[in-house]
Amino acid sequence: MKQYVTLYTDLELNTPFKVTIENVHIVLYKTETGIYALADTCSHEEYPLSESTAIADTIECKKHGSTFNLTTGQAITLPAFEPVQTYSISIDGDKIYVEI
Protein backbone atom coordinates (compact mmCIF):
# COMPACT_ATOMS: atom_id res chain seq x y z
CA MET A 1 0.00 0.00 0.00
CA LYS A 2 1.35 3.39 -1.03
CA GLN A 3 0.60 6.12 1.45
CA TYR A 4 1.20 9.86 1.12
CA VAL A 5 3.07 11.11 4.20
CA THR A 6 4.37 14.63 3.74
CA LEU A 7 5.84 17.24 1.43
CA TYR A 8 9.53 17.13 0.57
CA THR A 9 9.92 20.67 1.82
CA ASP A 10 8.58 19.66 5.24
CA LEU A 11 11.54 17.34 5.85
CA GLU A 12 14.53 18.91 7.60
CA LEU A 13 18.00 17.58 7.01
CA ASN A 14 18.98 14.72 9.37
CA THR A 15 15.91 15.37 11.50
CA PRO A 16 13.34 12.66 12.25
CA PHE A 17 9.84 12.94 10.81
CA LYS A 18 7.40 10.58 12.52
CA VAL A 19 4.31 9.08 10.88
CA THR A 20 1.93 6.28 11.77
CA ILE A 21 0.45 4.24 8.94
CA GLU A 22 -1.95 1.40 9.70
CA ASN A 23 -0.79 1.45 13.32
CA VAL A 24 2.83 1.07 12.21
CA HIS A 25 5.17 3.72 13.64
CA ILE A 26 7.57 4.87 10.96
CA VAL A 27 10.30 7.50 10.97
CA LEU A 28 11.55 9.31 7.87
CA TYR A 29 14.95 10.89 7.52
CA LYS A 30 16.25 13.19 4.82
CA THR A 31 20.05 13.11 4.80
CA GLU A 32 22.74 14.20 2.36
CA THR A 33 22.54 10.73 0.76
CA GLY A 34 18.76 10.42 0.34
CA ILE A 35 15.39 9.97 1.99
CA TYR A 36 14.78 6.89 4.09
CA ALA A 37 11.86 5.35 5.94
CA LEU A 38 12.19 2.74 8.65
CA ALA A 39 10.33 1.33 11.62
CA ASP A 40 10.59 3.69 14.55
CA THR A 41 11.81 0.96 16.86
CA CYS A 42 15.34 -0.16 17.58
CA SER A 43 15.61 -3.92 17.17
CA HIS A 44 17.66 -4.13 20.37
CA GLU A 45 15.39 -2.81 23.12
CA GLU A 46 12.60 -1.20 21.10
CA TYR A 47 13.68 2.35 21.84
CA PRO A 48 12.26 4.89 19.33
CA LEU A 49 14.82 5.60 16.60
CA SER A 50 13.12 8.97 16.10
CA GLU A 51 14.98 10.11 19.24
CA SER A 52 18.18 9.89 17.21
CA THR A 53 19.83 11.91 14.49
CA ALA A 54 20.75 10.30 11.17
CA ILE A 55 24.07 10.88 9.46
CA ALA A 56 24.45 10.02 5.76
CA ASP A 57 23.05 6.50 5.36
CA THR A 58 23.26 5.46 9.01
CA ILE A 59 21.33 6.05 12.18
CA GLU A 60 22.61 5.44 15.68
CA CYS A 61 20.11 4.52 18.36
CA LYS A 62 20.42 6.95 21.22
CA LYS A 63 19.74 4.36 23.89
CA HIS A 64 22.69 1.98 23.49
CA GLY A 65 24.50 3.19 20.40
CA SER A 66 23.60 0.47 17.91
CA THR A 67 24.04 1.74 14.37
CA PHE A 68 21.81 0.74 11.45
CA ASN A 69 22.11 1.12 7.69
CA LEU A 70 19.18 3.29 6.59
CA THR A 71 18.85 1.56 3.22
CA THR A 72 18.89 -2.06 4.35
CA GLY A 73 18.03 -1.71 8.03
CA GLN A 74 20.95 -4.02 8.90
CA ALA A 75 22.60 -3.58 12.29
CA ILE A 76 26.18 -2.37 11.83
CA THR A 77 27.24 -2.37 15.47
CA LEU A 78 26.28 -4.34 18.54
CA PRO A 79 24.41 -4.55 20.84
CA ALA A 80 21.63 -4.75 18.20
CA PHE A 81 21.91 -7.68 15.86
CA GLU A 82 18.50 -7.92 14.16
CA PRO A 83 17.72 -5.56 11.25
CA VAL A 84 15.15 -2.79 11.48
CA GLN A 85 12.27 -2.92 8.98
CA THR A 86 12.76 -0.44 6.14
CA TYR A 87 10.14 0.90 3.71
CA SER A 88 10.25 2.05 0.09
CA ILE A 89 9.93 5.76 -0.58
CA SER A 90 8.62 7.34 -3.74
CA ILE A 91 8.48 11.01 -4.63
CA ASP A 92 5.90 12.55 -6.93
CA GLY A 93 6.64 16.20 -7.41
CA ASP A 94 6.91 17.56 -3.88
CA LYS A 95 4.93 14.70 -2.36
CA ILE A 96 6.54 11.84 -0.50
CA TYR A 97 4.92 8.40 -0.33
CA VAL A 98 5.81 5.39 1.79
CA GLU A 99 5.06 1.83 0.68
CA ILE A 100 4.07 -0.53 3.46
Place this chain on the structure above:
Amino acid sequence: MKDDISPKGMSDEYKFGFHDKEREESKAKRGLDESVVRMISDIKGEPGWMTDIRLKAYKIFLEKPMPTWGADLSKINFDDIYYYIKPAGKTGKTWEDVPEDIKGTFEKLGIPQAERQFLAGVEAQYDSESIYSSLKDQWSKLGVIFLSTDEALKEYPELVKKYFATIIPPADNKFAALNTAVWSGGSFVYIPTGVTVQIPLQAYFRINAKSMGQFERTLIIAEKGASAQYVEGCTAPVYDEDSLHSAVVEIIVQENARIRYTTIQNWSKNVYNLVTKRAAAYKNATMEWIDGNIGSSVTMKYPSVYLLEEGARGEVLSMAFASDGQHLDTGAKMVHLAPNTSSIIVSKSISKHNGRASYRGLVKVSKKAKGSKVNVKCDALLLNSMSRSDTYPDMQVDAADVSVQHEAVVSKVSAEQLFYAMSRGLTEDEAMALVVNGFVEPIAKLLPLEYAIELNRLIQLEMEGSVG
Protein backbone atom coordinates in the same frame (compact mmCIF):
# COMPACT_ATOMS: atom_id res chain seq x y z
CA MET B 1 34.46 -24.21 62.42
CA LYS B 2 33.35 -21.18 64.36
CA ASP B 3 30.18 -19.70 62.98
CA ASP B 4 31.34 -16.14 63.12
CA ILE B 5 34.80 -14.89 62.71
CA SER B 6 36.43 -11.90 64.28
CA PRO B 7 38.84 -9.92 62.16
CA LYS B 8 41.62 -10.97 64.53
CA GLY B 9 44.85 -11.48 62.69
CA MET B 10 43.24 -10.33 59.51
CA SER B 11 46.12 -9.67 57.18
CA ASP B 12 44.81 -8.52 53.82
CA GLU B 13 48.41 -7.75 53.12
CA TYR B 14 48.60 -6.20 49.68
CA LYS B 15 52.13 -6.46 48.45
CA PHE B 16 51.52 -4.24 45.41
CA GLY B 17 50.37 -1.25 47.49
CA PHE B 18 53.65 0.66 47.16
CA HIS B 19 53.88 3.69 44.88
CA ASP B 20 56.58 5.64 43.07
CA LYS B 21 57.04 9.37 43.32
CA GLU B 22 54.82 10.89 40.63
CA ARG B 23 56.96 12.07 37.73
CA GLU B 24 54.60 13.04 34.98
CA GLU B 25 55.24 14.68 31.64
CA SER B 26 51.63 15.76 31.15
CA LYS B 27 48.78 15.80 33.59
CA ALA B 28 45.24 16.93 32.98
CA LYS B 29 43.56 19.08 35.59
CA ARG B 30 41.24 17.37 38.04
CA GLY B 31 37.76 16.75 36.67
CA LEU B 32 36.38 16.33 33.19
CA ASP B 33 35.24 18.81 30.60
CA GLU B 34 35.58 19.17 26.85
CA SER B 35 39.01 20.79 27.17
CA VAL B 36 40.37 17.68 28.93
CA VAL B 37 39.01 15.46 26.16
CA ARG B 38 40.57 17.69 23.50
CA MET B 39 43.86 17.83 25.44
CA ILE B 40 44.15 14.04 25.49
CA SER B 41 43.45 13.83 21.77
CA ASP B 42 45.91 16.66 21.02
CA ILE B 43 48.73 15.14 23.06
CA LYS B 44 48.30 11.91 21.15
CA GLY B 45 48.16 13.68 17.77
CA GLU B 46 45.07 11.75 16.79
CA PRO B 47 43.18 11.90 13.49
CA GLY B 48 40.08 14.10 13.50
CA TRP B 49 37.65 11.17 13.39
CA MET B 50 38.92 9.91 16.73
CA THR B 51 38.65 13.38 18.30
CA ASP B 52 35.06 13.53 17.02
CA ILE B 53 34.26 10.13 18.55
CA ARG B 54 35.73 11.27 21.87
CA LEU B 55 33.71 14.49 21.94
CA LYS B 56 30.51 12.71 20.99
CA ALA B 57 31.15 10.12 23.71
CA TYR B 58 31.76 12.87 26.26
CA LYS B 59 28.30 14.30 25.52
CA ILE B 60 26.76 10.84 25.86
CA PHE B 61 28.58 10.40 29.19
CA LEU B 62 27.02 13.61 30.48
CA GLU B 63 23.54 12.60 29.30
CA LYS B 64 23.56 9.02 30.59
CA PRO B 65 22.39 8.51 34.16
CA MET B 66 24.41 6.48 36.63
CA PRO B 67 23.32 2.84 36.81
CA THR B 68 20.59 2.32 39.38
CA TRP B 69 21.40 -1.36 39.81
CA GLY B 70 24.47 -3.27 40.93
CA ALA B 71 26.99 -1.89 43.36
CA ASP B 72 26.80 1.45 45.15
CA LEU B 73 28.60 3.99 42.95
CA SER B 74 27.33 7.06 44.76
CA LYS B 75 30.74 7.89 46.24
CA ILE B 76 32.45 8.29 42.88
CA ASN B 77 33.29 11.95 42.48
CA PHE B 78 33.94 12.52 38.80
CA ASP B 79 35.24 16.02 39.55
CA ASP B 80 37.99 14.71 41.77
CA ILE B 81 39.67 12.41 39.27
CA TYR B 82 42.69 12.98 37.05
CA TYR B 83 41.61 11.65 33.66
CA TYR B 84 45.02 11.68 32.04
CA ILE B 85 48.53 11.40 33.44
CA LYS B 86 51.39 10.71 31.10
CA PRO B 87 54.51 9.51 32.89
CA ALA B 88 57.79 11.12 31.85
CA GLY B 89 59.65 9.19 29.16
CA LYS B 90 58.56 7.46 25.98
CA THR B 91 57.31 3.99 25.18
CA GLY B 92 60.23 1.56 25.21
CA LYS B 93 60.84 -1.36 22.92
CA THR B 94 63.42 -2.76 25.32
CA TRP B 95 63.39 -2.65 29.10
CA GLU B 96 66.53 -0.50 28.99
CA ASP B 97 64.45 2.28 27.37
CA VAL B 98 62.01 2.38 30.28
CA PRO B 99 62.68 5.06 32.96
CA GLU B 100 64.50 3.58 35.96
CA ASP B 101 61.80 4.15 38.60
CA ILE B 102 59.03 2.70 36.42
CA LYS B 103 61.27 -0.19 35.42
CA GLY B 104 61.85 -0.81 39.14
CA THR B 105 58.10 -1.01 39.69
CA PHE B 106 57.56 -3.55 36.94
CA GLU B 107 60.59 -5.55 38.03
CA LYS B 108 59.05 -5.79 41.49
CA LEU B 109 55.95 -7.12 39.76
CA GLY B 110 58.05 -9.71 37.91
CA ILE B 111 57.16 -8.57 34.38
CA PRO B 112 60.52 -8.67 32.54
CA GLN B 113 61.33 -12.08 33.95
CA ALA B 114 57.91 -13.41 32.96
CA GLU B 115 58.42 -12.10 29.43
CA ARG B 116 61.74 -13.84 29.04
CA GLN B 117 60.37 -17.10 30.28
CA PHE B 118 56.75 -17.49 29.33
CA LEU B 119 55.36 -14.86 27.00
CA ALA B 120 55.08 -14.09 23.31
CA GLY B 121 54.76 -10.38 23.96
CA VAL B 122 54.30 -7.89 26.74
CA GLU B 123 52.68 -4.51 27.08
CA ALA B 124 52.97 -2.51 30.28
CA GLN B 125 50.80 0.50 31.03
CA TYR B 126 51.65 2.97 33.77
CA ASP B 127 48.84 5.39 34.61
CA SER B 128 47.53 6.62 31.25
CA GLU B 129 50.26 5.54 28.86
CA SER B 130 51.91 2.39 27.68
CA ILE B 131 55.55 2.56 28.77
CA TYR B 132 56.70 -0.66 27.18
CA SER B 133 55.52 -2.93 24.42
CA SER B 134 57.28 -5.77 22.76
CA LEU B 135 56.44 -8.73 20.57
CA LYS B 136 58.87 -11.54 19.89
CA ASP B 137 60.11 -11.62 16.28
CA GLN B 138 58.73 -15.05 15.52
CA TRP B 139 55.19 -13.66 15.87
CA SER B 140 55.69 -10.30 14.19
CA LYS B 141 57.13 -12.13 11.17
CA LEU B 142 53.80 -13.96 10.87
CA GLY B 143 51.92 -10.66 10.77
CA VAL B 144 50.80 -10.62 14.39
CA ILE B 145 50.33 -7.09 15.72
CA PHE B 146 50.60 -6.42 19.45
CA LEU B 147 50.83 -2.75 20.31
CA SER B 148 49.27 -0.24 22.62
CA THR B 149 46.04 1.01 21.05
CA ASP B 150 47.61 4.50 20.76
CA GLU B 151 50.50 3.13 18.73
CA ALA B 152 48.11 1.03 16.63
CA LEU B 153 46.08 4.14 15.84
CA LYS B 154 49.24 5.76 14.49
CA GLU B 155 50.56 2.74 12.61
CA TYR B 156 47.33 1.03 11.48
CA PRO B 157 44.67 3.76 11.51
CA GLU B 158 42.38 2.06 9.00
CA LEU B 159 42.37 -1.20 10.94
CA VAL B 160 41.54 0.60 14.18
CA LYS B 161 38.85 2.70 12.49
CA LYS B 162 37.23 -0.41 10.97
CA TYR B 163 36.65 -2.07 14.34
CA PHE B 164 36.80 0.63 17.03
CA ALA B 165 33.50 0.94 18.97
CA THR B 166 31.70 -1.51 16.68
CA ILE B 167 31.28 -4.05 19.47
CA ILE B 168 30.79 -1.58 22.32
CA PRO B 169 29.50 1.77 21.07
CA PRO B 170 29.91 4.77 23.39
CA ALA B 171 26.18 4.88 24.12
CA ASP B 172 26.21 1.29 25.39
CA ASN B 173 26.50 2.51 28.96
CA LYS B 174 27.76 5.51 30.93
CA PHE B 175 31.17 4.03 31.60
CA ALA B 176 31.67 2.89 28.02
CA ALA B 177 30.95 6.50 27.03
CA LEU B 178 33.45 7.77 29.61
CA ASN B 179 36.10 5.37 28.37
CA THR B 180 35.50 6.34 24.74
CA ALA B 181 35.86 10.02 25.66
CA VAL B 182 39.12 9.72 27.58
CA TRP B 183 40.62 6.36 26.60
CA SER B 184 44.36 6.02 26.70
CA GLY B 185 46.55 2.96 26.24
CA GLY B 186 45.21 -0.56 26.25
CA SER B 187 46.22 -3.28 23.84
CA PHE B 188 45.65 -3.73 20.15
CA VAL B 189 46.03 -7.32 19.02
CA TYR B 190 45.65 -8.55 15.46
CA ILE B 191 46.12 -12.22 14.66
CA PRO B 192 46.13 -12.89 10.90
CA THR B 193 44.25 -15.73 9.21
CA GLY B 194 45.41 -19.17 10.27
CA VAL B 195 48.06 -18.00 12.74
CA THR B 196 48.19 -19.62 16.16
CA VAL B 197 50.14 -17.80 18.86
CA GLN B 198 50.89 -20.68 21.18
CA ILE B 199 52.15 -18.78 24.24
CA PRO B 200 50.32 -15.91 25.93
CA LEU B 201 50.42 -12.23 25.11
CA GLN B 202 50.39 -10.29 28.34
CA ALA B 203 49.39 -6.80 29.33
CA TYR B 204 50.03 -5.33 32.74
CA PHE B 205 48.15 -2.29 33.98
CA ARG B 206 49.49 -0.27 36.86
CA ILE B 207 47.94 2.79 38.46
CA ASN B 208 50.58 4.81 40.32
CA ALA B 209 49.14 8.29 40.84
CA LYS B 210 46.61 9.29 43.46
CA SER B 211 42.96 9.89 42.39
CA MET B 212 43.83 8.49 39.02
CA GLY B 213 41.42 7.33 36.37
CA GLN B 214 42.75 4.64 34.10
CA PHE B 215 40.78 4.13 30.90
CA GLU B 216 42.55 1.67 28.70
CA ARG B 217 40.94 0.56 25.45
CA THR B 218 41.64 -2.91 24.17
CA LEU B 219 40.76 -4.23 20.75
CA ILE B 220 41.50 -7.80 19.71
CA ILE B 221 40.84 -9.18 16.24
CA ALA B 222 41.35 -12.85 15.42
CA GLU B 223 40.97 -13.51 11.72
CA LYS B 224 39.66 -16.83 10.32
CA GLY B 225 41.25 -19.84 11.95
CA ALA B 226 43.53 -17.70 14.16
CA SER B 227 44.14 -18.40 17.80
CA ALA B 228 45.71 -16.58 20.73
CA GLN B 229 45.65 -16.22 24.46
CA TYR B 230 45.79 -12.78 26.08
CA VAL B 231 46.42 -12.33 29.78
CA GLU B 232 46.10 -9.13 31.76
CA GLY B 233 46.98 -8.27 35.31
CA CYS B 234 46.47 -5.08 37.27
CA THR B 235 47.58 -3.52 40.56
CA ALA B 236 47.58 -0.11 42.20
CA PRO B 237 49.01 1.57 45.29
CA VAL B 238 46.93 1.91 48.43
CA TYR B 239 45.85 5.54 48.89
CA ASP B 240 43.24 7.16 51.05
CA GLU B 241 41.56 8.59 47.95
CA ASP B 242 39.70 6.40 45.49
CA SER B 243 40.83 5.67 41.96
CA LEU B 244 38.68 4.73 39.00
CA HIS B 245 39.45 2.07 36.44
CA SER B 246 37.01 1.94 33.56
CA ALA B 247 38.22 -0.12 30.64
CA VAL B 248 36.54 -1.20 27.43
CA VAL B 249 37.55 -4.44 25.74
CA GLU B 250 36.22 -5.34 22.29
CA ILE B 251 37.00 -8.67 20.66
CA ILE B 252 36.18 -9.96 17.19
CA VAL B 253 36.58 -13.71 16.73
CA GLN B 254 36.14 -14.63 13.10
CA GLU B 255 35.19 -18.05 11.65
CA ASN B 256 36.99 -20.98 13.30
CA ALA B 257 39.13 -18.59 15.36
CA ARG B 258 39.70 -18.87 19.08
CA ILE B 259 40.56 -16.31 21.74
CA ARG B 260 41.08 -16.88 25.42
CA TYR B 261 41.15 -13.66 27.45
CA THR B 262 42.35 -14.07 31.01
CA THR B 263 42.21 -11.42 33.71
CA ILE B 264 43.70 -11.53 37.16
CA GLN B 265 42.27 -8.38 38.72
CA ASN B 266 44.12 -7.44 41.87
CA TRP B 267 43.53 -3.70 42.20
CA SER B 268 44.07 -2.23 45.65
CA LYS B 269 40.91 -1.84 47.69
CA ASN B 270 40.49 1.83 46.90
CA VAL B 271 39.78 1.30 43.19
CA TYR B 272 36.38 1.36 41.50
CA ASN B 273 36.65 -1.19 38.72
CA LEU B 274 33.85 -0.63 36.18
CA VAL B 275 34.63 -2.46 32.99
CA THR B 276 32.77 -3.33 29.78
CA LYS B 277 34.00 -6.42 27.95
CA ARG B 278 32.29 -7.89 24.92
CA ALA B 279 33.16 -10.30 22.11
CA ALA B 280 31.52 -11.11 18.79
CA ALA B 281 31.99 -14.74 17.77
CA TYR B 282 31.37 -15.85 14.19
CA LYS B 283 30.92 -19.32 12.60
CA ASN B 284 32.44 -22.09 14.73
CA ALA B 285 34.54 -19.54 16.61
CA THR B 286 35.34 -19.92 20.30
CA MET B 287 35.59 -17.09 22.80
CA GLU B 288 36.65 -17.79 26.36
CA TRP B 289 36.76 -15.25 29.18
CA ILE B 290 38.57 -16.33 32.33
CA ASP B 291 38.05 -13.69 34.92
CA GLY B 292 39.63 -13.70 38.36
CA ASN B 293 38.63 -10.85 40.68
CA ILE B 294 40.42 -10.45 43.98
CA GLY B 295 40.93 -6.71 44.41
CA SER B 296 39.10 -3.36 44.06
CA SER B 297 36.55 -1.81 46.40
CA VAL B 298 33.79 -2.22 43.82
CA THR B 299 33.82 -4.23 40.64
CA MET B 300 31.04 -4.30 38.07
CA LYS B 301 32.06 -6.51 35.17
CA TYR B 302 30.05 -8.89 32.99
CA PRO B 303 32.10 -10.23 30.07
CA SER B 304 29.79 -11.09 27.21
CA VAL B 305 29.81 -13.07 24.01
CA TYR B 306 27.47 -12.48 21.08
CA LEU B 307 27.26 -15.81 19.25
CA LEU B 308 26.46 -14.44 15.82
CA GLU B 309 26.86 -17.41 13.50
CA GLU B 310 26.24 -21.15 13.53
CA GLY B 311 28.44 -23.24 15.78
CA ALA B 312 29.92 -20.31 17.70
CA ARG B 313 30.89 -21.10 21.27
CA GLY B 314 31.27 -18.85 24.29
CA GLU B 315 32.57 -19.52 27.74
CA VAL B 316 32.91 -17.36 30.85
CA LEU B 317 34.69 -18.73 33.89
CA SER B 318 34.50 -16.16 36.61
CA MET B 319 35.97 -16.16 40.10
CA ALA B 320 35.44 -13.44 42.71
CA PHE B 321 36.85 -13.24 46.22
CA ALA B 322 35.15 -10.46 48.18
CA SER B 323 36.71 -9.50 51.52
CA ASP B 324 35.88 -6.78 54.01
CA GLY B 325 34.39 -3.69 52.40
CA GLN B 326 34.39 -5.13 48.90
CA HIS B 327 31.43 -5.56 46.60
CA LEU B 328 32.31 -7.62 43.56
CA ASP B 329 29.33 -7.61 41.21
CA THR B 330 30.44 -9.88 38.40
CA GLY B 331 28.83 -12.22 35.95
CA ALA B 332 28.41 -12.88 32.27
CA LYS B 333 26.23 -12.33 29.27
CA MET B 334 25.67 -14.83 26.45
CA VAL B 335 23.53 -13.93 23.45
CA HIS B 336 22.70 -16.84 21.14
CA LEU B 337 21.75 -15.59 17.70
CA ALA B 338 22.40 -18.54 15.41
CA PRO B 339 21.68 -22.28 15.32
CA ASN B 340 23.78 -24.80 17.23
CA THR B 341 25.63 -22.23 19.28
CA SER B 342 26.73 -23.13 22.78
CA SER B 343 27.74 -21.36 25.94
CA ILE B 344 29.03 -22.19 29.38
CA ILE B 345 29.06 -19.86 32.36
CA VAL B 346 30.79 -20.97 35.52
CA SER B 347 30.81 -18.46 38.34
CA LYS B 348 32.60 -19.13 41.61
CA SER B 349 32.40 -16.58 44.37
CA ILE B 350 33.82 -16.48 47.86
CA SER B 351 32.69 -13.96 50.46
CA LYS B 352 34.71 -13.33 53.58
CA HIS B 353 33.76 -11.26 56.64
CA ASN B 354 31.36 -8.59 55.34
CA GLY B 355 32.46 -8.97 51.74
CA ARG B 356 29.71 -9.18 49.14
CA ALA B 357 29.95 -11.15 45.91
CA SER B 358 27.16 -11.03 43.36
CA TYR B 359 26.58 -13.05 40.22
CA ARG B 360 24.58 -11.18 37.59
CA GLY B 361 24.05 -12.96 34.32
CA LEU B 362 21.96 -12.78 31.20
CA VAL B 363 21.48 -15.60 28.75
CA LYS B 364 19.40 -14.78 25.71
CA VAL B 365 18.50 -17.39 23.12
CA SER B 366 16.86 -15.92 20.02
CA LYS B 367 14.34 -17.67 17.77
CA LYS B 368 17.10 -18.35 15.26
CA ALA B 369 19.26 -20.23 17.76
CA LYS B 370 17.72 -23.68 17.30
CA GLY B 371 19.74 -26.57 18.68
CA SER B 372 21.72 -24.32 21.00
CA LYS B 373 23.02 -25.39 24.37
CA VAL B 374 23.45 -23.31 27.50
CA ASN B 375 24.95 -24.36 30.80
CA VAL B 376 25.11 -21.94 33.72
CA LYS B 377 26.60 -22.88 37.08
CA CYS B 378 26.92 -20.45 39.98
CA ASP B 379 28.65 -21.58 43.13
CA ALA B 380 28.98 -19.31 46.13
CA LEU B 381 31.01 -20.04 49.23
CA LEU B 382 30.34 -18.04 52.39
CA LEU B 383 33.13 -18.04 54.94
CA ASN B 384 31.33 -16.19 57.73
CA SER B 385 27.80 -15.53 58.88
CA MET B 386 28.03 -11.85 57.88
CA SER B 387 29.30 -12.63 54.38
CA ARG B 388 26.87 -12.03 51.57
CA SER B 389 26.27 -13.61 48.20
CA ASP B 390 23.59 -12.67 45.67
CA THR B 391 22.65 -14.36 42.43
CA TYR B 392 20.69 -12.56 39.70
CA PRO B 393 20.29 -14.95 36.77
CA ASP B 394 18.19 -13.87 33.79
CA MET B 395 17.38 -16.44 31.12
CA GLN B 396 15.40 -15.36 28.05
CA VAL B 397 14.70 -18.26 25.73
CA ASP B 398 12.75 -17.61 22.52
CA ALA B 399 13.65 -20.83 20.67
CA ALA B 400 11.96 -24.17 21.31
CA ASP B 401 14.59 -26.74 20.43
CA VAL B 402 17.32 -25.78 22.89
CA SER B 403 18.93 -27.14 26.02
CA VAL B 404 19.27 -24.67 28.89
CA GLN B 405 20.61 -25.68 32.28
CA HIS B 406 21.05 -23.50 35.31
CA GLU B 407 22.41 -24.59 38.64
CA ALA B 408 23.19 -22.45 41.67
CA VAL B 409 24.69 -23.61 44.94
CA VAL B 410 25.38 -21.52 48.03
CA SER B 411 27.36 -23.20 50.77
CA LYS B 412 29.43 -22.57 53.87
CA VAL B 413 32.71 -24.24 54.65
CA SER B 414 31.71 -27.17 56.79
CA ALA B 415 33.19 -28.10 60.15
CA GLU B 416 33.80 -31.60 58.78
CA GLN B 417 35.93 -30.29 55.93
CA LEU B 418 38.06 -28.25 58.32
CA PHE B 419 38.32 -31.04 60.85
CA TYR B 420 39.45 -33.49 58.18
CA ALA B 421 42.21 -31.18 56.96
CA MET B 422 43.27 -30.17 60.48
CA SER B 423 43.50 -33.81 61.53
CA ARG B 424 46.25 -34.06 58.88
CA GLY B 425 48.28 -31.39 60.64
CA LEU B 426 47.06 -28.17 58.99
CA THR B 427 46.21 -25.09 61.00
CA GLU B 428 42.65 -23.79 60.75
CA ASP B 429 43.77 -20.99 58.42
CA GLU B 430 45.59 -23.45 56.20
CA ALA B 431 42.63 -25.82 56.21
CA MET B 432 40.30 -22.99 55.17
CA ALA B 433 42.69 -21.92 52.42
CA LEU B 434 42.86 -25.50 51.18
CA VAL B 435 39.07 -25.67 50.94
CA VAL B 436 38.90 -22.35 49.13
CA ASN B 437 41.68 -23.26 46.70
CA GLY B 438 39.85 -26.48 45.96
CA PHE B 439 36.68 -24.47 45.35
CA VAL B 440 38.35 -22.29 42.69
CA GLU B 441 40.43 -25.11 41.22
CA PRO B 442 38.22 -25.52 38.09
CA ILE B 443 39.18 -21.96 37.13
CA ALA B 444 42.77 -21.97 38.41
CA LYS B 445 43.60 -25.04 36.34
CA LEU B 446 42.82 -23.14 33.14
CA LEU B 447 45.34 -20.42 33.91
CA PRO B 448 48.94 -20.51 32.75
CA LEU B 449 50.90 -22.23 35.52
CA GLU B 450 52.52 -19.10 36.94
CA TYR B 451 49.14 -17.34 37.11
CA ALA B 452 47.53 -20.32 38.80
CA ILE B 453 50.29 -20.22 41.42
CA GLU B 454 49.81 -16.47 41.84
CA LEU B 455 46.03 -16.86 42.20
CA ASN B 456 46.47 -19.54 44.85
CA ARG B 457 49.00 -17.34 46.65
CA LEU B 458 46.65 -14.36 46.57
CA ILE B 459 43.85 -16.48 47.98
CA GLN B 460 46.25 -17.73 50.66
CA LEU B 461 46.96 -14.11 51.58
CA GLU B 462 43.27 -13.26 51.66
CA MET B 463 42.63 -16.27 53.86
CA GLU B 464 45.14 -15.30 56.55
CA GLY B 465 43.24 -14.47 59.70
CA SER B 466 39.91 -15.43 58.21
CA VAL B 467 39.34 -17.82 61.09
CA GLY B 468 40.03 -16.93 64.64
